[in-house]
Amino acid sequence: xxxxxxxxxxxxxxxxxxxxxxxxxxxxxxxxxxxxxxxxxxxxxxxxxxxxxxxxxxxxxxxxxxxxxxxxxxxxxxxxxxxxxxxxxxxxxxxxxxxxxxxxxxxxxxxxxxxxxxxxxxxxxxxxxxxxxxxxxxxxxxxxxxxxxxxxxxxxxxxxxxxxxxxxxxxxxxxxxxxxxxxxxxxxxxxxxxxxxxxxxxxxxxxxxxxxxxxxxxxxxxxxxxxxxxxxxxxxxxxxxxxxxxxxxxxxxxxxxxxxxxxxx
Ligand code: NDP
Numbered sequence: 001x002x003x004x005x006x007x008x009x010x011x012x013x014x015x016x017x018x019x020x021x022x023x024x025x026x027x028x029x030x031x032x033x034x035x036x037x038x039x040x041x042x043x044x045x046x047x048x049x050x051x052x053x054x055x056x057x058x059x060x061x062x063x064x065x066x067x068x069x070x071x072x073x074x075x076x077x078x079x080x081x082x083x084x085x086x087x088x089x090x091x092x093x094x095x096x097x098x099x100x101x102x103x104x105x106x107x108x109x110x111x112x113x114x115x116x117x118x119x120x121x122x123x124x125x126x127x128x129x130x131x132x133x134x135x136x137x138x139x140x141x142x143x144x145x146x147x148x149x150x151x152x153x154x155x156x157x158x159x160x161x162x163x164x165x166x167x168x169x170x171x172x173x174x175x176x177x178x179x180x181x182x183x184x185x186x187x188x189x190x191x192x193x194x195x196x197x198x199x200x201x202x203x204x205x206x207x208x209x210x211x212x213x214x215x216x217x218x219x220x221x222x223x224x225x226x227x228x229x230x231x232x233x234x235x236x237x238x239x240x241x242x243x244x245x246x247x248x249x250x251x252x253x254x255x256x257x258x259x260x261x262x263x264x265x
Pocket of ligand 1: 102126127153156185186187188190191193194195211212213235236238239
């Protein structure tokens with residue numbers, strides 16, 4: 001049986017095994033998909049052991065190892081290079097080929113499921129980590145009217161902006177302009193906080209989208225709704241879409257995402 005894993009720390013809570021088994025069932029495929037908790041600081045040894053003992057076809061990589069995975073791979077795709085982070089590895093013989101499906105997962109969820117156009121939209125991305133880089137890289141070819149990035153540590157937003165050719169703004173400055181789409185690509189929700197976005201920034205927002213997902217609306221989602229955003233979404237749809245793209249990379253077939261998302265909800 002073909003074996004797959006999601007690697008993280010902690011990772012026991014991951015929804016990826018359920019998602020990938022639901023995809024496999026659509027094609028009557030039998031796969032093995034398990035979580036594997038790697039010891040932080042020991043990625044290369046843990047991966048060598050996993051490959052030796054389990055011989056996986058592919059792995060997903062989640063927090064905090066996406067940058068380790070990027071450094072580890074023998075070959076990476078352009079979108080992984082733009083994000084400087086790998087969330088999907090395909091093992092081709094002895095070679096590890098790294099990709100990043102987060103950005104395309106986000107775009108497919110926003111355009112396909114939410115029905116919000118990104119072409120011609122003014123888009124604000126909050127955060128400057130791997131997820132923000134992946135989202136900005138995926139937005140770049142779509143013809144947005146403007147893409148700007150804001151981050152708590154402004155210098156990191158500037159670096160991201162220079163690297164990917166978008167403007168860096170401070171959170172305070174975001175109040176001076178109108179934005180149709182505002183994306184929370186920070187991990188602030190993990191500490192039960194919202195990024196310091198002024199209320200007025202949400203005034204014209206057709207969509208406020210938090211990459212995080214939880215049973216309850218996140219602090220960013222509550223802030224956006226209270227501040228007048230027309231629609232507020234969490235990142236569960238993105239999670240399912242990024243998984244579908246990984247499934248396609250490993251197994252060559254594209255699963256239906258809507259029934260899987262409905263089941264998770
Ligand atoms: P990183 O650790 O690389 O980056 C974290 C970012 O969040 C940094 O920009 C950091 O700012 C900012 N941040 C952290 N805490 C706060 C706070 N209290 N207030 C304001 N900003 C804060 O994480 P990733 O980029 O890998 O992931 C970001 C989020 O996206 C995670 O929550 C992750 O779960 C989610 N995600 C969801 C996916 C999905 O499929 N739905 C896929 C990928 C990611 P600073 O630079 O100042 O430290």
